[in-house]
Amino acid sequence: MSNPICHHQFFHLVAAHGKEIIREPAVIFWGIIFPMLISLGLGLSFTQTRDVVHHVGVISDSADAGQNDSKIHAFLREHGQKVSEPTDHAPKYRLTVENPQLGDTTFVFTQTDWKTATVLLKRDRLHLIVEPAGGDIAYHFDPRNPDAELAYLKLTKAISGKPVASPEIAGNIKPLTVTGTRYIDFLVPGLITMGAMMSCMWGISYGMIDKRSKKLLRRMVATPMRKSHFLMALMVVRISMNIIEAVLLFIFAYLVFDIAVQGSIAALAVIFLAGNIAFCGIAIFVSSRTATTEVGNGLVNAVVLPMTVMSGIFFSYHNFPDWSIPFIQKLPLTLFTDGIRSIFNEGAGFAETTIPAAILLAVGGIFFSVGLRVFRWH
């Protein structure tokens, strides 16, 4: 790019690619609003203290609890709040145990017979079945269902008269709401890297296939246009878009969830660029030969789907079997996400992220040059 004329051509290619993207109004929604909505939705549902409802079936021979003298019925009459539901004949009680730290727990008791109770349990509409047993109470639940076990533990505590968390032990509970340790802190860096990957892969491959099938690529290479300029302009535009999208998503998450970057901003910028270059390179390689959208979609999905699932965007990849972890950790999206996440949440800097960034750059460079070599312009 030493002579000004090339500069000129490059400039016009960047302008053309850029205008083409910006003039597509849907870009604003899918590139900017949609990731914000995802972070908002997932962030809210996983970060707020949840109020839990447990459904409990109470076995009784007679339909009216007033005629039952067992311990459980006495407890319900005394502490429960009777709920009358005209559509449902079974009498119901409701009991709420308040806990400002961990969220309220509400038990909904439904009086029923064994047969109905079993059916409801199978449908997961009941977690727990209680039955009068002599002077005491018998509890029936699936021991492999953690919700059921939790309901059992909380209910026995409530019946025995102790609150779920007494003031003494409440002092020991320290809910983690510090920035950097919440789910949203885990999620937002992942959304940023996934967004960049998706944007590179779909944006570049779609644009390329479209231009190839319109014979526009063929027309362009029939001029003295430099092929590498064409592809590099495409990358520059795409990466600029991704920077804007990532910054907007970050600002949004900062305003709503008070998210912060604890590590080095410069290292963040470097690895973000490296990741983008990696995915632009892969995208150019993937779309270097196909002329049909169907094949293109298949190829892009083959790259994007496994990484989205495995690279720990929404949940940690340590849930996968141990033997697969070393492999997963070498995927470009994993390198990218882990790098960005460590800068966001663990205060990492160049020391930790230089190697992943270098690998990502190399990946991008290799795929770009192979892609350029095998590229089908016609």
Next chain:
Amino acid sequence: MAPAVEVQDVYKSFKNVRAVRGVDLEIENGRFAALLGPNGAGKTTLVEMIEGIQKPDQGEIRIHGMPWKGNEQRLRHIIGLSLQETRFIDKLSVWEILRLFASFFSLGKNRVNEILELVGLEDKRQAWVVNLSGGQRQRLALGIALLNHPRVLLLDEPTTGLDPNARREIWSILLDLKKGAETSMVLTTHYMEEAEELCDHILIIDQGRVLREGSLDQLLADETREKIIEFTLDAAGLSKETVSAGAPFSIEWDSFNARGTVILDHIESQLPQFFEFLHQKNLHMKNMECRKKTLDDLFTELTGRRLHE
């Protein structure tokens, strides 16, 4: 000086199609040539090989004496072309597309303005490509082809699908260019009027071969005396055998339309013979037309098919 375009014994096959089968062609500087042929004749394949977009399996192609190999950058600067079908970026304006292509040739705004005027798209400069009519798109494609003052212009069906007025507008742009005598052109077309109007040299091609070539006069020279008689009879449904049995000349007969064609080279003596023949067979003529032979007829004669069905 080397000819503008030289094609020597060029072959090109796709999987099971032999698209171009041994074509030779030479176009002098400043001359306009037309490749005239029906769908699938191999016109696009041939011009794209001249354009350096496709590679011949065999044979040589030189432009101003230079083969594509080793001269790609230089040749790209001196040729201008339009493909049979290109759709430019939908959401760029006419101006932006022209600026982009001009930048590939290191040309600036002035040339873009000239082109807009030349192809008559000044009032569409801000319009997005997606909103242009078919004719305007063809003119845009032609404008792009002309940006770099090409010495060799290669146009693949520049007027297909246009109405007669739009077609004439493009012809007049090309005829102006021809007056300048600095550009050589190869154009493909299905329209013989287009070949007649614009080109000094016409190549009739079909199934990958040049069937005949020359100027319009040369092509029709041997046949200028020949006249074509087209007639209809008051006898629908007669078979070809019935009509042509015992005829003094060969008769093309279309029994569905009760229409026939004969070619006569001595009209004064042969026309009376023809009437006599009809009279003897008791066939009654409803309508008759006598005309000169055209490229279309020549084509039908060479291939057994018509250029337009």
